[in-house]
Amino acid sequence: MNAYDPADNLIPLSEADKGESDLMVVHEGAKLIGQAATPEIAITSLLRLMSQMLGLNRGRVLLPTASGNDLQIRYSYGLTDDERxxxxxxxxxxxxxxxxxxxxxxxxxxxDEEPLYLYRAVERSTLPQEIVAYIAVPVLDGETPIGVLAIHRLRKRRRALNSDVVVMRIMATFIAQMLKINALIEDRTANLRAENRELKDALSKRRHSHGILGESPALHQALQQALQVADTPVTVLLSGESGTGKEKFSHMMHLNSSRKNEAFLAINCAAIPEQLLESELFGHERGAFTGATAMKKGKVELASGGTLFLDEIGDLNLELQSKLLRVLEGNVIQRVGGVKDVPVDVRIIAATHKNLQQAVNEGRFRLDLFYRLNVFPLNLPPLRERNGDIGLLARHLLLSANKEYGRNVVLAQGVMERLQSFSWPGNIRQLENVIKRAILISQNGQVGTAEIESILQQESHISSHVEAGQSASADMTPTYSGAGQPQPGYPHPHSGQPVYHNPAFSPAPNSPSYPGASGQDANGFPASGYNTPRPYSWVREDEAETLLEALRMAGGNKTRAGLSLGLTPRQFRYRMQKLGLEGKA
Structure with missing residues (x-):
């Protein structure tokens, strides 16, 4: 390869002319890089600029092929397709x-004097018959060559070769940045295209599932079972952890039934105060209570002809359980304050995260209602058991949150793998929360592994948890004494019938016994602010004497009488009414 002597020029330009020309080329080159829509346009424009302003002709940029073992001319100016x-x-x-x-x-x-020069792209006969020089500079990403920028020029032009080298180095830097940015964009675009294709395929396959995304065997089995009974009048009991999508499943069954053109109503039995829930479910007549200025239909009546979804059915008290049982058995309701039966035709889908069998054993849930609801039990799998669905759901939630917040955030490499390795005790609801939080704290339009790790570290404080309203010590299996007899409140292992406490009432756990225990005043009644209501149990005839005695000791005050027995005022009044004691008080 020829030695390079910077002083070997016949008629050099003045320093002022050279500097002005070089600055102009660099300035115009920077503008082209900023304005061009694609690398093809930007790099071709740079090569044209060098040819027209500096006489650096037949410029070409060579880049590695897909194999990485060869170089190929990718961009050029002044070369034919055959030469490229x-x-x-x-x-x-x-x-x-x-x-x-x-x-x-x-x-x-x-x-002509360089053995390494091959005349492969441009034949010698195509070039001028004068002395032709060739300059090649590496296109560098840091210290690593990622391509080559090369040109031809006449050796005896009025411009020093070293000036051309300086300008070409600057242009090579421009080209390197353009290629790097384009590679990042292509990578992001390819990922987005793949994710969009995956989401579209999933949505296409799950059109009948109405937005329930997932391809895991566990979800597929649950969907198959749900669709199997969707177009039947059978009552379905959905169980599973919080956040597994019970309402979506119930809506999907409604939309795949003959009732799809009628109303679908949902109510969370745990979200409405006990005093209002009866009216909300069954409606009320005018004058039924203070403020009832007009008749109002309840959710059961409004959903007649369609489907009613009762979430957290395990939180219904025994009185409302009896009324719901009447709906399931007789297809009639009575509004609060009403005396007439109102016929209804409603399909009930219920859901709970509680163990209703245990609630039945403990007397907190009616056995007959349980069997009416549990005609077709369907357990929804938690997210941690839905292999492969976390990635699909995360991408869907990312797209939805980006749209909601007006962002265009993507997940960096390694983030999806971390999400898939997390246990998700809060299921889909927790995943959605994490995705939204990650978008809001993201920097430079990307959620990195550091951000997601920080969020999951905070989330890891919730693992195996007790649902609100449940006891941490609750066990799904009845406990038996050493004598082989079932403990009070649990079914006998042979008869299956509940064995109840006697006498009628026992103090609530960890609460003072009645009377004369701590927490009571001098008269044996609960002290001010002392209120430990007992769990609901079925009303029995042998409670009557206890209720009347408590009422007598309370001087006729039903609220204090109820509290003395560990009952809420409503529980106490209900028992008095059921046992026909109102007139004897």
């Missing part, structure tokens, strides 16, 4: 191959 196609070199082959391999600049002052 012929411009292929192995690493280390020819001048361009050697520049790519070594990362060093090559200045060939006379190509």
């Amino acid at each position: 196609e012929r411009g292929a070199y192995a690493l280390g082959e020819g001048v361009s191959g050697k520049v790519m391999k070594t990362g060093q600049v090559a200045v060939i002052q006379n190509i």
Whole structure:
């Protein structure tokens, strides 16, 4: 390769002319990079600029092929398609191959005297018959060559070769940045395209599932079972952890039934105060209570002809359980304050995260209602058991949250793997929360592994948890004494019938016994602010004497009488009414 002597120029330009020309080229080159829509346009424009303003002709940018073992002319100005196609070199082959391999600049002052120059892309007969020089500079990403920028020029032009090298180095830097940015955009776009295709495929396959996304065997089995009974009048009991999508499943069954054109109503039995829930479910007549200025239909009546979804059915008290049982058995309701039966035709889908069998054993849930609801039990799998669905759901939630917040945030490499390794005790609801939080704290339009790790670290404080309203010590299996007899409140292992406490009332757990225990005043009644209501149990005839005695001791005050027995005022009045004691008080 010819030695390069910067002073070897016949008629050099003045320093002022050279500096002005170089600055103009750099300035225009920077503008082109900022304005061009694609690398093809930007790089071709740079090569044209160098040719027209500096006489650096037949510019080309060579980049590695897909195999990484060869170089190929990718962009050029002044070359034909055939010349571009012929411009292929192995690493280390020819001048361009050697520049790519070594990362060093090559200045060939006379190509006719350089053995390494191959005349492969441009034949000698195509070039001017004068002395032609060839300059090749590496396109660097840091210290690593990622391509080669090369040009031809007449050796005896009025411009020093070293000036051309300086400008070409700057242009190579522009090109490197453009290629790097384009690679990032292509990578992001490819990921988004793949994710969009995956989401579209999933949505296409699950059109009948009405927005329930997932491809895991566990979800597929639950969907199959739900669709199997969707177009039947059977009552379905959905069970599973909080956040597993019970309402979505119930709505999906409604939309796949003959009732799909009628109303679908949902009510959370745990979200409405006990005093209002009866009216909300069954409606009320005018004057039924203070403020009831007009008749109002309840959710059961409004959903007649359609479907009613009762979430957290395990939180219904025994009185409302009896009324719901009447709906299921007789298809009639009575509004609060009413005396007439109102016929209804409603399909009930209930859901709970509680163990209703245990609630039945403990007397907190009616056995007959349990069997009416549990005609078709369907357990929804938690997210941690839905292999492969976390990635699909995360991408869907990311797209939804981006749209909601007006962002365009993507997940960095490694984030999806971390999400898939988390246990998600809060299921889909927790995943949605994490995705939204990650978008809001993201920097530079990307959620990195550090951000997601910080969020999951906070979330890891919730693992195996007790649902609100449940006891941490609750066990799904009845406990038996050493004598082999079932403990009070649990079914006998042979008869299956509940064995209840006697006498009628016992103090609530960890509460003072009645009378004369701590927490009571001098008269044996609960002290001010002392209120430990007992769990609901079925009303029995042998309670009557206890209720009347408590009422007598309380001087006729039903609220105090109820509290003395560990009952709320409503529980106490209900028992008095059921046992026909109102007139005897």
